[in-house]
Amino acid sequence: MTRNLPDPATDVPPDEEPTAVCAHCERPFRSVHARDLHVGEVHEAEATETERERYERVIETERDDLWLFHARTVVALGVVYSTTVILYMVVLGQFG
Numbered sequence: 001m002t003r004n005l006p007d008p009a010t011d012v013p014p015d016e017e018p019t020a021v022c023a024h025c026e027r028p029f030r031s032v033h034a035r036d037l038h039v040g041e042v043h044e045a046e047a048t049e050t051e052r053e054r055y056e057r058v059i060e061t062e063r064d065d066l067w068l069f070h071a072r073t074v075v076a077l078g079v080v081y082s083t084t085v086i087l088y089m090v091v092l093g094q095f096g
């Protein structure tokens, strides 16, 4: 049994004009980013040189976004940790 569920991130509502359309299967997309990702993943064999380059750039953007997310998480954890240590030391200094 094959279920063909729409991808929520790339699905375009009927009343919305698609920003980008796949050149291979005419599927509409909300963003060029999503279209480029789709072409590289679904039409890898028939993709043109330009489309391959676009796909690689999109993959790189995703990686950068992920890196930024990780970096923010690490910084946030560091701030929480040092605040806890400072507060702990202040409390110890007062009552110790």
Ligand SMILES: [Zn+2]
Binding pocket: 022, 023, 024, 025, 026, 027, 038, 039, 042, 043
């Ligand atoms: Zn397509």
